[in-house]
Amino acid sequence: MKQNQSKARKRLRASTDIAVTVLAVIATVIVVAPLIAIFVYLIYMGASSLNLAFFIHGPKPIGEDGGGMANSIVGSAMILGIASCIGVPIGIGGGVYLAEFGRGTRIANAIRFTADVLNGVPSIVMGVAVYALVVVPTGTFSAFAGGVALGIMMIPTITRTSEEMLLMVPNAVREAALGLGVPNWRSVLSITIKTASPGIITGCMLAFARVAGETAPLIFTALGNENWSLDPHRPIDALPLRIYNYAGSAYVELNRLAWAGALVLIVLIVLAVSLVRYVTSRGILKGAS
């Protein structure tokens, strides 16, 4: 009798195990499926419009062949470069303050709350705000204004992930440094941040990928530009803006270019993220966990 019972239990345990595994696999598939679907669809719609001209020419008048998005790609790179220069140092600095210096203080709680609210601000609002703060005083739409808008959007994500990653560094590591007579600031810079750096870099990449596709904040700041521009004080084009303009166009050829642009945008984001990961993962030692 008892043996039967335990056998039944064993079977129940085994089937529960299988059921949970299956559920987890299904969930994973559901997560990955949209990504694959989007990618496949983009290739299907956009790949045919990709050619050399796409990458070396700017927009051409309607009806003329060989228009591309070179200026938008360069513009996006410029805006994102400016945004990273603003968002990454401020974001990491904020995270370091929250985790290492301001732990438990009122100011830290206020900063954390502000970062969470900032994270929830709709991107169009960010665009309008930067319009008022940068575009109006300088009197012109510009790459710089676009970079400021995206940079501010990067800050809360980077701050919060940096804080989380730094808090995961065991206190024993901090004590080891202090116990050697290393000043606190040096220990934070050379030990704690370095130990948490893989996570902090992931946070930065996440923020970067998120703002790379933003369109709304750029409408009021970078504006867009049909022509080549490398001047940060002038309006500039960006891939999401170009895609937005072309996707709504009445011309089929422009619609096709929009698809191609979307494909290029995603591929470039993946490439940028992978490149940073590759560069930063070199030099990490064998056996380090």
Next chain:
Amino acid sequence: MGVGIEVTNLNAWYGANHTLQDINLPIPANHATALIGPSGCGKSTFVRCLNRMHETNPIAKVTGSVRVGEIDIYADSSPVEIRRRIGMVFQRPNPFPTMSIYDNVASGLKLNGYSNRKALDEIVERSLRDAALWDEVKDDLRKKSGASLSGGQQQRMCIARALAVDPEVLLMDEPASALDPVSTSKIEDLIFQLKTQYTIVIVTHNMQQAARVAEKTGFFLNGRMVEFDSTHKIFTNPSDKRTEDYITGRFG
């Protein structure tokens, strides 16, 4: 060469918790001094007061005086300065996970701006030899992460790291409690050799360990130091009833 430590009327708090009460203790130079006592009796807090690690906790407080050699560490010195003169080995090995073995050992010097490569090479080798780890790691000093070593090796590396800054005193907070018996006996051999050059204060739960490595032993109970005497006397003929109860295993 090591220096002696003179502790006078030391009191320590964690918040409202009075964890150390009126400790007076002379720690002799170039000897090993063991601190024993049940968990929570304040012995770890005590050693953390000797290099001002206690105050890194924001709710901690200390009063009294600790003289290391000629210096009152609370009156005449900054925490950073004093920690360079008083090395510490912690209960759990705590290597810097992103650093190679070499960088771990050199870290105390490098992080304080010391960068003479040749001298660093020599110091790293000497420290690892002193910590009895050199032969096991000399072939992959720069290739392997400090975190990839075994627990016992990591702890000896942490000892080498503490020795590399050339301290006068070495504080060891249960340095072998997370290690297996073989590693433990290696650490004990090491303490035996090191105490000719350094003043060593070792906290331990293991009374045999105290008996093996230390000349002097202090018994702590409930935040007070009950008895301090030669190790031989403490273990064979203690003057206090509570010490006797503890070492004969009647409590704790």
